Amino acid sequence: MRERPADTDRLLIQRLARGEARAxxxxxxxxxxxxxxxxxxxxxxxxAAEEILQDTFVAAWRAAGSFEGRSSVKTWLFAIARRRAHEALRRRSLPLNDEGELEALADREPDPEKASLTGESERELADCISRLSSxxxxxLVLVFFQEFSYAETAEVxxxxxxxxxxxxxxxxxxxRTLMTDPEGPGPNHATRGKEERKRGDDDV
Known part of the structure; x- marks a missing residue:
């Protein structure tokens, strides 16, 4: 029987827990x-992203022995990466990305839902995404670009x-609002804090 990718990933973590550098x-x-x-x-x-990536794998090496297999290895790694990113950016007093490399994420063949959401060029899509709250x-990035399920995204x-x-x-x-009114105020303007607090209330 051929080994499933998920099984291969778990074996990698087991080898990592045993201290195998090749793993x-x-x-x-x-x-x-x-x-x-x-x-x-x-x-x-x-x-900064490169440094956080290295920190993520160092953290995974150290935590491999505590991996219980209740989630996929990919989900586990993304959760580590997210924590490392937020910690690193907070220490440096840097904001989460406002635009930066978002164009690289947008520069892919869009699936039907992404296309229906935007109908925009890659640059315009990146600009619209950059104006969302963090x-x-x-x-959005986890579900549409990394193709995580809702359950996996919730875990990350x-x-x-x-x-x-x-x-x-x-x-x-x-x-959709930004598509129809691209010059309108976005979360990066003075209203950002107020809008994010309201969204936080809606998220509960």
């Missing part, structure tokens, strides 16, 4: 690219599934 290289080969793409959407600088943007973000759905609904509504 870390293989884990990096499997997930380094997608994790870096996610971190580029969070980090204001490419260099909580909306994270949920550490919130209930209902909150993920609420953030996505608000994100799609905000994107």
């Amino acid at each position: 870390l290289d293989e884990l990096y080969g499997r997930f380094g690219g997608v994790l870096f793409g996610y971190l580029l959407a969070l980090s204001p600088h490419r260099e 909580s909306q943007r994270e949920a 973000l550490g919130v209930p599934i209902g909150t993920v759905k609420s953030r996505l609904s608000n994100a799609k509504r905000s994107l």
Whole structure:
């Protein structure tokens, strides 16, 4: 019987827990690219994303022995990466990415739902996404660009599934508004704090 990818991933973590350096290289080969793409959407600088990526794999090495297999290895790694990103950016007093490398995420063949949401060029899509609140943007990136399920996204973000759905609904509504009124005030303007507090209330 052929080994399933999920089983291969779990065996990698078991080998990592035993201290096998080659297992870390293989884990990096499997997930380094997608994790870096996610971190580029969070980090204001490419260099910061690269440092956080390295920190993520160091943290995974140290935590491998505590991995219980209740989630997929990919979900587990993304949750680590998210925590590392927020901690690193908070220490440096840097904001979550306002635009930066979001164009790289948008520069893909859009699926029907993304296309119906935007109908925009890659640059315009990146600009619209950059103007969402950080909580909306994270949920959107995980579901539409990283193709996580709602349950997996909830696990990465550490919130209930209902909150993920609420953030996505608000994100799609905000994107439609930005498409029709691109010059209108977005969350990056003076109203950002007020809007994010209201969204936080809606997310509960």
